[in-house]
Amino acid sequence: MINYTVSEENYIKTIHRLQQYGTVTTNALAAELKSKPASITAMMKKLKAKKLLNYQPYYGFRLSAEGNKVALLIIRRHRLWEYFLAEKLQFSWDEVHEVAEHLEHVSSKKLIDKLDEFLGFPTADPHGDPIPDAQGKIKNIQKVCLTDLPLNKPATVCQVADQSPSILELLNHNQIKIGTRVEVKRKFDFDNSLEIKTKQTAPFTISEQLAKNIFLNYAE
Amino acid sequence: MINYTVSEENYIKTIHRLQQYGTVTTNALAAELKSKPASITAMMKKLKAKKLLNYQPYYGFRLSAEGNKVALLIIRRHRLWEYFLAEKLQFSWDEVHEVAEHLEHVSSKKLIDKLDEFLGFPTADPHGDPIPDAQGKIKNIQKVCLTDLPLNKPATVCQVADQSPSILELLNHNQIKIGTRVEVKRKFDFDNSLEIKTKQTAPFTISEQLAKNIFLNYAE
DNA sequence: TTATATTTTTAGTTTTACCTAAATTTTTAT
DNA sequence: ATAAAAATTTAGGTAAAACTAAAAATATAA
Structure with missing residues (x-):
């Protein structure tokens, strides 16, 4: 792969992020990069010349296949x-x-x-x-319930189904919140309780009832 | 500490290295940095303005106290x-x-x-x-004989006193040469033999006679 | 010591990546 | 549908860090 300047890499990375929500506009990029629209236009010409970008003046931009490849290596x-x-x-x-x-x-x-x-x-x-x-x-990210997470595969809490004060009290006590990385260490058949572990804690056990309400992003 | 550009840091680092042998000249720096004398003069003005350099036009340069401090952190x-x-x-x-x-x-x-x-x-x-x-x-670097190296303190082979084919054969067999990092793991009183270790090998024993001929750079 | 050679600096360009201000194109609203 | 607003591009400029070519200062040698 060819080498790109720090500036070029930052543009590529930011376009990659923004284009998930549709085509990227000059102003949106300028705001994101804390730059000015005129600077964006200049760089877009450069990236287009390098075949990293599909772009027609006055319309938005999207990375080309090659541009996406570069973006993913920077993200890596x-x-x-x-x-x-x-x-x-x-x-x-x-x-x-x-x-x-x-x-x-x-x-x-x-x-x-x-x-x-x-x-x-x-x-x-x-x-x-x-x-x-x-x-x-990138491996597929799938949303799985904590009860379905394979053993010893860390995943990130992304949702809690029940939002009652009582479940939040319990989650808080166990230092579990959105974004926490969790790993299942053991499953107990008797009551379907789970021994789990987070970075901050020693392994501890939670009930099936609690686990059923916790959903995680899991990279296959 | 203030931040410096990549280019400034490369100049500072290179001046630091060259000034060990006296004042640094424009041509010498240009050769070292694969640059041109005119570019050097321009950067020297900048570094002088930033108080990192002592320099009179048409004479050589040396880093100021501040410049040396910056150089050592880059080297670190x-x-x-x-x-x-x-x-x-x-x-x-x-x-x-x-x-x-x-x-x-x-x-x-x-x-x-x-x-x-x-x-x-x-x-x-x-x-x-x-x-x-x-x-x-920087810790003092002293040249010590392998027989005097403290236990478990890695040091770098810098000299072999005896240069006979027989000692070179033995050193070669043990994969020891100038630049090899060596650590003494044990000393045996009976015959003053040493158990040593290098990165490439498992621990092995060498005679006092061989050890006496190996000298190392040791950072106190 | 004076002429020549070497070294260093100055002057003027180039490229990259930014900027502001003005012009142009597109969108929106009456 | 057309005028006003918003978005985008063009034009022209700046700063950093490089370059070449020419001028100036220093060193060397006859």
Whole structure:
């Protein structure tokens, strides 16, 4: 893969994120990148010339197939570094992003693939977002109930069905909230209770009734 | 500390290296940075304005006290990343430099101090060069005989006193050469033989006679 | 010591990535 | 349908960091 400037990479990454909600407009990109519309137009011409972007003046833009490939490799670098910072250097989840913003632009393929191996090929970053593999492929993210989560496969809490004060009290007591990474360590047939573990806690047991109300994003 | 551009950091680092042999000249710096003399003069004006450099037009340059402090922190980042690449990601010693050249410009202090801790506060990089601490202090490097090296303190082979074919045969057999990192694991009083270990080998024993001929750079 | 060679600096360009202000195109609202 | 508003692009400018070519200062050698 060709190398791109830090600036180009930041544009590609941001377009990739915004285009999930439709075509991206000049103003939207300018706001997101804290830049000015005129600067956006200039860069769009450059990215179009490099075949990374489909774009007609006065209409929105979308990344080309090649542009998407580049975006996914940048996202891969970003999320692997986030995982490294949280898992190995004990950064808290809200500190990892800013540092990863800089590390992601170091573009040695060998570095990233070795880092991936060193980290044990993680499938999601500390925020629960999926990490693309070396080919830029992202595993399917599916929403599963905690009762259906395979053993020893970490997943991220994304929804709680029942919102009553009593369940929230219990979740709070167990330090479980939206975004928490959870792993099921054991299943007990007697009452279908589950032994689970989060990063902050030692393993503990929860009832089937509670587990039925917790849904998670799980990277297949 | 203020942040500097990648270009400024590369100049500072290179001046720091060259000034060990006296004042640095425009041509020497241009050759080292694969740049042109006119470009050097322009950057020297900038670094002087930022109080990092002492410099009179038409005479050589030296870093100011502040400039040296900055240089040592850049070197610290570079060497910690080299250590990380070799030790954790299994890069060979000749591959680490190029990647570290890029990683060294990510200037989060917290990142570097946490990395240092994660690596166990190493005192030398894979080439045996000393790693400055968080204050920019470098431990004294002293040349010691392998017989005098403290237990479990890695050091780098820098000299072999006897150069006869027979000793070289033995060193070759044990995969020891200039630049090899060696650690003494045990000392046996009976015959003063030493159990040592290198990165490539399991622990093995060598005679006092051989040890007496091996000298190492040891970071106190 | 004076002429020549070397080194260094100045002057003027280029490229990248940003900016402001003005012009143009598209959208929206009466 | 057309005027006003909003969005986008063009035109022209700035700063950083490189370059070439020419001028100036220093070093060296006859």
